Amino acid sequence: DSNLNPAYSFENFIEGDCNRLARSAGYAVANKPGGTAFNPLLIYGGVGLGKTHLAHAIGIEIKNNNPNKTVLYVGSEKFAHQFIDALKNNTTNDFIHFYQMMDVLIIDDVQFFSGKERTQDVFFHIFNHLHQNGKQIILTSDKPPVEMQGMEQRLLSRFKWGLSADLQAPDLETRIAILEKKMYGNGIELPSEVVEYLAYSINTNIREMEGALTSLLAQASLNKKAITLDLAKSMIDKFVKNTAREVSIDYIQKVVCDYFDLPIELLKSKTRKREVVQARQIAMYFAKKMTKSSLANIGAHCGGKDHATVLHACRTVNNLSETDKQFKVYLEDLEKKLSIQ
Ligand code: ADP
Ligand code: MG
Numbered sequence: 365d366s367n368l369n370p371a372y373s374f375e376n377f378i379e380g381d382c383n384r385l386a387r388s389a390g391y392a393v394a395n396k397p398g399g400t401a402f403n404p405l406l407i408y409g410g411v412g413l414g415k416t417h418l419a420h421a422i423g424i425e426i427k428n429n430n431p432n433k434t435v436l437y438v439g440s441e442k443f444a445h446q447f448i449d450a451l452k453n454n455t456t457n458d459f460i461h462f463y464q465m466m467d468v469l470i471i472d473d474v475q476f477f478s479g480k481e482r483t484q485d486v487f488f489h490i491f492n493h494l495h496q497n498g499k500q501i502i503l504t505s506d507k508p509p510v511e512m513q514g515m516e517q518r519l520l521s522r523f524k525w526g527l528s529a530d531l532q533a534p535d536l537e538t539r540i541a542i543l544e545k546k547m548y549g550n551g552i553e554l555p556s557e558v559v560e561y562l563a564y565s566i567n568t569n570i571r572e573m574e575g576a577l578t579s580l581l582a583q584a585s586l587n588k589k590a591i592t593l594d595l596a597k598s599m600i601d602k603f604v605k606n607t608a609r610e611v612s613i614d615y616i617q618k619v620v621c622d623y624f625d626l627p628i629e630l631l632k633s634k635t636r637k638r639e640v641v642q643a644r645q646i647a648m649y650f651a652k653k654m655t656k657s658s659l660a661n662i663g664a665h666c667g668g669k670d671h672a673t674v675l676h677a678c679r680t681v682n683n684l685s686e687t688d689k690q691f692k693v694y695l696e697d698l699e700k701k702l703s704i705q
Contacts, residue, residue, distance in 0.1 A: 366427060367437040372420030378545055380538030383414060386529035390418050390502075394425035397433065397468050397500035402527040404491075404501035406474075408508050409531030412571035415504040418531070419470050422502055426468055433467040440476040444483045456486070463490045470502040474523075478514030488519050495522070534570065536614040539563035542570060543577060552581065558596045565600050567612035576603050611702055613651045613665045619701050620647045623694070634667045645677035646695070650702060652678050 374394070379387055386407050393405050405422075407415050423435045450459035463469060469490070477484050494501055505512065508530065509523040534542065540563045547554060562580070566573040580599050584591045621628045624643045631644050644666050651662040652674065659671035666674070685692045 366423060366435045368420050368423045368427065368435070370424065372417040373424050374421040376545060376549065377414065377417055377421050378534075378538055378541045380534050380541070382532040382534040382538060383418070386418060386531050389527050389529045390422045391425070393500060393502065394422045395429065397426050397430075398498040403495065404503050404523060404526040406503045406505060406509065406523055406526065406528040407531065408505045408528060410506065410533070410568070412569035413531040413533060414570060415531060416472055419472055419502055419504050423468065423470050426500075434465060435468040435470070436463075436466045437470040437472065439472045440474050443471060443487070444476065444480055447483050447486055451482075460486060460490060464493045466494065466499060468500045468502070469494055472504045473506070474503045475505045475507060475512060477519075478512060481516070484516050484519050488516070488522070491519070491522055495525075501526075533568050536563055536567075536612075539567065539570070539573060543573065546574060546577065554591055555593065557593045558591055561593060561596050562600060564612070564615050564618065567614065576600055579603060611650075611654050613647075613655060613657060613662060616650045616654065616702060617647050617665070620650070620698060623698055623701070632665065632667060645681055646698065648674045648677040649681040650698065654702060 374387075374391065377383075377387065386409075389402050389405055390407070392400050393402050407418055409415055420437060423437050426433060427435050447456070447459060450456045471487075477487065491501060503523065508528050509515075509520050512520060512523075540559060543559050543563055547559070558580075562573060562576055566576055576599075580591060580596055583589075583599055584595065589595055617628055617631055620643050621631055624639065626640060626643055630637070630640045631647060633640075648662055648666050648669075651657060651665070652659065655662075657665075659674040663669035663671055663674045669677075681695070685695050
């Protein structure tokens, strides 16, 4: 048994800018396990961004293409516990042989090995054996190798042999597509404004976004209510309050554009029309103030500007709010709208 979850297929994995490199590297590995430069393939990224899903997808694809290959998915925690059991029972050789027999070994969340010297040691030997024999190793982690603490140098250096590809938080369109795919798969239909609101509101963790969808459906069915935008808002606001959250750049852009009655595409474009430039600067200002995004990331969302442009925008907005009363009113208005979302 490979421990693969068929729901976590490539087919169900929505592609976006946030995951393009990792996804295509994963796909390459799936079609030529052990035969690409991506060995090991290390997928890293924050919680709920699709590491486990993508790791399964690769395993599933390999199994589909070559039913005879031995593919094993294992969480690093389980691996570590099995190893301790093997130590207790004097069966470490069996343990090692078992893992060395795999054609494809997928270990999820390797950051869990940090500080566990003997586990790292045994994994080092398994890794070497597999790699020398042209077997494929796929790892996931919450951090890239350079930031992993408590991991032996020789292991880290091997992690860097292949490719490390990251998963970023998905943008709004990708989040909507993920929700729609999930709904479609489960035969659920919702008004598009509800789907969009969900995707706007929960922007850093796909698992949480899916959780909000599930509890929304549960509440509506318990109370026999239709799922309207109002119901969604009241439910999601409660849901989101319990999960520390920051507003997203997308949401800020939407609120600012609604306020000035501008299409959001213009704000994201490179246009220098005066009214757009000002709205864009205001969006940058709030993005810097209300999110943890880097200046570079804010700039990238706002017409592909660099970090210096974002800094300049923030200064301009600050200066204007001190000299222009009407402008200050706009800003305060907007800030209220953004904080009670
Ligand atoms: P991680 O392992 O990084 O914490 P998961 O792989 O468990 O995250 O993903 C969390 C949830 O989000 C899963 O239900 C997964 O199916 C879903 N998900 C993540 N990325 C995508 C994507 N690109 N397309 C569709 N669903 C996704
Ligand atoms: Mg995971």
